Amino acid sequence: MAGSVTMAPASKTPRSREYSASVTGSGFGKWLLIAIALAFIALVLILPLITVFAEAFRKGAGVYFAAIRDPDALSAIKLTLITALIAVPLNTVFGVAAAWAIAKFSFKGKQFLITLIDLPFAVSPVISGLIFVLLFGAQSWLGPYLMEHNIRIVFALPGIVLATIFVTFPFVARELIPLMQAQGTQEEEAAVSLGAGGWIVFWRVTLPNIKWGLLYGIILCNARAMGEFGAVSVVSGHIRGETNTIPLHVEILYNEYQFAASFAVASLLVLLAFATLIAKSVVEWKHRQATVQTEQTGGN
Amino acid sequence: MQIKADNLVKTFGSYTASDHISFEIEAGTLVGLLGPSGGGKTTILRMLAGLETPDSGDIWIGGVRVNGVPPQKRGIGFVFQNYALFRHMTVAENIAFGLKVQKRSKADIAKRVQELVELTGLEGLERRYPNQLSGGQRQRVAFARALAPEPKLLLLDEPFAAIDAKVRKELRSWLKATIRRIGITTIFVTHDQEEAVEVADEIMIVNQGRLEQKGTPLEIYKSPATLFVAGFIGESAQIDDPSQLKGFEDALPGTQAIIRPEFVEIGRKGEIAQAKAAETGVVRSVSFRGNSWQIEARIGSLTVAAYRPLEKEPLNVGEEVLVLIHRLFLFNEKKSGIMENRMKTDYLAIGV
Secondary structure, three states, X not given: OHHHOOOOOOOOOOOOOOOOHHHHOOHHHHHHHHHHHXXXXXHHHHHXXXXXXXXXXXXXXXXXXXXXXXXXXXXHHHHHHHHHHHHHHHHHXXXXXXXXXXXXXXXXXXXXXXXXXXXXXXXXXXXXXXXXXXXXXXXXXXXXXXXHOOOOOOXXXXXXXXXXXXXXXXXXXXXXXXXXXXHOOHHHHHHHHOOOOHHHHHHXXXXXXXXXXXXXXXXXXXXXXXXXXXXXXXXXXXXOOOOOOHHHHHHXXXXXXXXXHHHHHHHHHHHHHHHHHHHHHHHHHHHHHHHHHHHHHOOO | OOEEEEEEEEEEOOEEEEEEEEEEEOOOOEEEEEOOOOOOHHHXXXXXXXXXXXXXEEEEEOOEEOOOOOHHHOOEEEEOOOOOOOOOOOHHHHHHHHHHHOOOOHHHHHHHXXXXXHHOOOOOOOOOOHHHOOHHHHHHHHHHHHHOOOXXXXXXXXXXXXXXXXXXXXXXXXHHHHHHHHOOEXXXXXXXXXXXXXXXXXXXXXXXXXXXXXEOHXXXXXXXXXXXXXXXXXXXXXXXXXXXXXXXXOOOOOOEEEEOHHHEEEEOOOOOOOHHHOEEEEEEEEXXXXXXXXXXXXXXXXXXXXXXXXXXXXXXXXXXXXXXXXXXXXXXXXXXXXXXXXXXXXXXXHHO
């Protein structure tokens, strides 16, 4: 569910502009289009969401909460949280660093780096997971070394974290690159000419300018980190109570025909999606309010 | 602070932004870097500030070679073209930035910010954010921010470009007076000759990465060193073969000339004293300039312009007139100089 949250386009949604009647034509066409859009959304988005909760509560609230309080479910929730807690901060740091390098410096191979950042979006998540199995699995050339030193990467937390980092890497960087490119380097240069060193420039000038975009990227990154199925499924090994994340746990329950329990746990991800959307809207609203407010009071 | 640049070269790929530029600037002077857009003016400024590293050549500030000195340590105030104000900081915070970096005491910072707010006339705007200010106000903030850490040298990149024409004039004289009062060595970049002439003590004309001429505005106007300078400063037109004009037959082949309206007199027969030295032409256009008429007349295939006082009777388009060219700027590869109309002097000699 949360895994289906996709990237927002680079430019923040501008306030919609009303088209004049001459452009939109008759009222009938307008209502027809709105009706089609609503019907489509209802069928593809709303109905499945309602189904999740309907199925989850089919056998009553007791079964619902029992499914969530089940030790395996709790362990899956814990693992998901731990994974996100590691992957999101790391990707935040990587993302800021990569965006900074791309937006503020010119160097050879920059275009290549931008393409690389997009790679996780281009590759199927299953393949992303497989990469790590091939790299660190028992059959890989690193495998014997890892076994000898009793280091477990695949079918353990490190593998899950690595796969999650790989899949969610682009979110923060992709959000920041256009923003930082648009802002240019002039404020940084001004700070430097005023005597500020690199560290001060970053904390006092660059970071405050990108904070809303950064927060937005982190929210999307987190949603995907918690909801990722494909890549994690390959590296996890589906060990109950040990290497199952929430999405994997949902699948297992479903395959065991425990529909109510499966949907109950799935509803957690739906709630996460709602929380993400609300947080995202709040961030966008805050950001817009900050700009609108200054625009309105400004200029005399 | 005395500034010296020696053979500065800077290339961006195949484009030479700075082609062996050398100059010296005395302490306390207000210098205008003038030239067409893309001519390399900003690159010179950025190299002085340390924001760009020259490929070769040296920069001395106050007698110290600063090539390896990072921009933070050069003690230079830089006002950017679009001001580059910190958008998330208030006016007061913007001005205080350089002082906070220097880790001055709070009381010290507050005092200095207050001083600068007063100097720049920003009282009452201290708590505003940059996008709540007008263009002129932003420029003042950028100016105050650059001055706050007491730099030795102030660099301004197109300081008036983003301001509407009405405010620009006012701001220009304010800036000049303020810089005078502080007595700081200042270099500003502009592509507007009127601005350069009005504000600067000295002008450096830069074109295609080369320094064409350096001198006071009057020197540059009266004796342009190159064809480019003569064409760039003042209102002017180029004449490819001046020897075809009456009185300039002696001009060597291959010489080019620059003509300015103030070198030319256009009038009816009888109005022009030295009629023998004048060409005959036809009026092509007459336009009102506010304090005079601007007349364009054709002599053969050549069009020349001149001003005509309002007191005189207006000329009509298509009318035959006399065109007296008093002098021309002549340039060939080796030499440049003013050439007076020979016929005119001959006539005078005969008259005497």
